[in-house]
Amino acid sequence: MASLLKEIQSIYSSLSLKEKNIADYILSDPDGASHSSIQEMAEKTGVSVSTITRFAKKASCASFVEMKVKLASGSEKSDEEGIEQTLLSSYREMLADVRSLSDNQAFDQVMTLLREAKRLFIYGLGSSGLAAQELNYRLSRMGFVSEAVTDPHLMVIKSTLQQPGDVIIAFSRSGQTVDLLQSVNKGKEKGARLIALTAFGNTPLTELSDAILWTIHPARNNFLLTGLDMSMLYLIDRISLHFLSEPEREAKYLETVEAITSTGISSVKKN
Structure with missing residues (x-):
């Protein structure tokens, strides 16, 4: 199947x-x-x-x-399978699908763009904004100069001020979100490079992209009570773990852990 x-x-x-x-x-x-x-x-x-x-x-x-x-x-699926087993099976299928969509050459290209970037601007609207914020949190703790932008007006502002050496990471499952595309176009005009994390090919977003990482079709996540696409989370983890395998990035990450611990700030977010 x-x-x-x-x-x-x-x-x-x-x-x-x-x-x-x-x-x-x-x-x-x-x-x-x-x-x-x-x-x-x-x-x-x-x-x-x-x-x-x-x-x-x-x-x-x-x-x-x-x-x-x-x-x-x-x-x-067996009638006796139960909710937990159904969930596990669905996760396995999704992870198998996103792995099969992976292109190692494209992933290496993404990693090169990230390493060479002066600044990273991570774009995402709606549920894709959750993924943008998560990736920004990870990369910031490893020493990258990065910013998650999840407001369409702020995207336009940031894109207008971009310059060569900057990299945009755009989360968009459809690849056709008008507000995001307008900002991405502006950033490209200013010389920024573009990495897309998307589910569909031959879209306005993929045509603008310098590198693409593929996610699974949005409908595969419909049973989940979360706005975060699990295939996007897989790609975020993959990027994070590759950078954490580099001593310099790992040292930066551990430095932030120590800083948080020494301040006594809880790592658990409270409302």
């Missing part, structure tokens, strides 16, 4: 509007889709049977039947 979901995600931006309805349905409820007849899926997605057949072929399946078989493999 995971390979089919990845295939659908990879072709998503090239699909027609009606085909995207099918993709959204399958990605948001693969188990339900695996139990639907072609007529039921057509009714639920508001498309014709022929559109579903055409979609199956675009998703590298010979027929609708083959697509159902691929969806069914690994989607069956």
